[in-house]
Amino acid sequence: EPTAIGRMRDVFVRQVAPAIARFCADPAQAPARAALVASQVLGMALCRHVLRVPPAVGLTKEELVEWLGPTFQRYLAD
Numbered sequence: 001e002p003t004a005i006g007r008m009r010d011v012f013v014r015q016v017a018p019a020i021a022r023f024c025a026d027p028a029q030a031p032a033r034a035a036l037v038a039s040q041v042l043g044m045a046l047c048r049h050v051l052r053v054p055p056a057v058g059l060t061k062e063e064l065v066e067w068l069g070p071t072f073q074r075y076l077a078d
Helices: 002-023 027-050 061-077
Strands: none
Touching (some): 002 027, 027 061
16 A cells, blocks of 8 residues: 555654664664565564464574564664
């Protein structure tokens, strides 16, 4: 649905990227960093809750943090 897509995009442009820019070493990179974070969050949500991929569904919160934490750290801080 185009309206839902626009709303989701708006959240990232108006909220996520500016939040990342506040602590990013290079605020000009905030949009790219926000897009990378979104790709991980939305990808995992799709696998766990829509496609119900068994290995993704079976991960505990602790395992998600262990696996995805370093990736988010790299996207946000490196």
